[in-house]
Amino acid sequence: MERHILVVLPHPDDEAFGLAGTLAKHIEQGSQVTYACLTLGEMGRNMGYPPFASRVTLPGIRRAELEASCKAIGIQDLRMFGLHDKTVEFEDQDALDSRIDALIKEINPSLVVTFYPGYAVHPDHDATGAAVIRTIGRLPKDQRPTVHCIAFSNGHEEKIGKPDIVNDINKYMPQKLASLRAHKSQFQGMESGEGMPEQQILDRLATERFWTYRFEA
Amino acid sequence: MKPIDKADIQQRIDRLGGRDLYIHLEMTTGAYAAHWDSSKHPAATFINNAIVRYAHGSISGEGPYRVGLKLPHGWVYSEGLTHYEETESERLILAGHDSQGKLVVALQLSPEPF
Numbered sequence: 001m002e003r004h005i006l007v008v009l010p011h012p013d014d015e016a017f018g019l020a021g022t023l024a025k026h027i028e029q030g031s032q033v034t035y036a037c038l039t040l041g042e043m044g045r046n047m048g049y050p051p052f053a054s055r056v057t058l059p060g061i062r063r064a065e066l067e068a069s070c071k072a073i074g075i076q077d078l079r080m081f082g083l084h085d086k087t088v089e090f091e092d093q094d095a096l097d098s099r100i101d102a103l104i105k106e107i108n109p110s111l112v113v114t115f116y117p118g119y120a121v122h123p124d125h126d127a128t129g130a131a132v133i134r135t136i137g138r139l140p141k142d143q144r145p146t147v148h149c150i151a152f153s154n155g156h157e158e159k160i161g162k163p164d165i166v167n168d169i170n171k172y173m174p175q176k177l178a179s180l181r182a183h184k185s186q187f188q189g190m191e192s193g194e195g196m197p198e199q200q201i202l203d204r205l206a207t208e209r210f211w212t213y214r215f216e217a
Numbered sequence: 218m219k220p221i222d223k224a225d226i227q228q229r230i231d232r233l234g235g236r237d238l239y240i241h242l243e244m245t246t247g248a249y250a251a252h253w254d255s256s257k258h259p260a261a262t263f264i265n266n267a268i269v270r271y272a273h274g275s276i277s278g279e280g281p282y283r284v285g286l287k288l289p290h291g292w293v294y295s296e297g298l299t300h301y302e303e304t305e306s307e308r309l310i311l312a313g314h315d316s317q318g319k320l321v322v323a324l325q326l327s328p329e330p331f
Contacts, residue, residue, distance in 0.1 A: 047312070052218065054302050055331075
């Protein structure tokens with residue numbers, strides 16, 4: 001069992017797609033989860049359909065959606081870092097790294113989950129993963145928590161191989177769907193007439209994949 | 218957000234003229250454009266809380282709409298606007314949404330920073 005899991009992702013809803021089921025499973029088994037969400041996703045393009053959010057109201061709406069999603073998954077500890085969407089790669093790296101380092105020292109996680117830098121499509125995803133890897137890479141080898149990375153860029157398996165952790169999370173689909181539905185501004189229209197996502201989407205959602213990061217030295 | 222009422226927007230533009238305003242101006246294809254379709258060129262740009270002042274401005278077109286604001290030394294121009302926040306009294310909040318409701322363009326003006 002993982003004692004304490006630290007999740008570091010940049011956008012509200014990153015947790016929903018990538019690892020909601022895996023987190024729900026760990027939480028059921030007794031794990032503590034701290035989720036550091038770096039931005040409020042305030043530059044997102046989805047505004048609901050028909051649009052009910054604006055650039056002005058979106059940050060507040062997404063903050064509430066993030067809190068509801070965490071509740072649906074069972075995440076006990078949510079930390080919002082207050083960075084601005086799309087700007088993670090432009091932040092002062094040392095300042096960001098030291099905030100992540102302080103959080104790691106505070107909660108002493110047994111597992112950290114983030115995006116695989118270079119293979120996570122969105123610049124914020126790559127920059128978040130890179131900050132986590134840099135920070136943990138600076139810790140003495142015997143003090144590093146295990147790091148699981150999420151990758152989904154086109155052709156990523158040709159570069160980093162198959163994921164070494166593949167979780168079938170069908171049993172935790174209710175929590176995962178509740179997490180996705182909590183992000184109402186982002187996922188309206190995902191569901192078919194019966195109030196469920198299409199079977200093809202459900203199949204894709206049922207598998208969560210992670211690569212254990214191998215530090216060079 | 219409501220579909221743009223052209224006359225209402227013109228009144229709001231007129232009310233905000235002749236003083237320093239904070240502007241948010243943005244256009245985006247979305248960060249995933251090339252991920253879903255490699256023929257797409259992902260582009261996004263925004264400027265947030267720069268200060269502008271216009272002597273006159275207007276809304277044009279039959280929808281989606283265009284807005285032009287004449288500055289002392291230049292212009293603010295935005296095309297593709299479809300919606301506005303009707304409940305705002307002091308600020309002008311305009312956005313352009315595509316057929317799926319996704320934001321493509323935004324133009325916002327406010328006497329206070331966003």
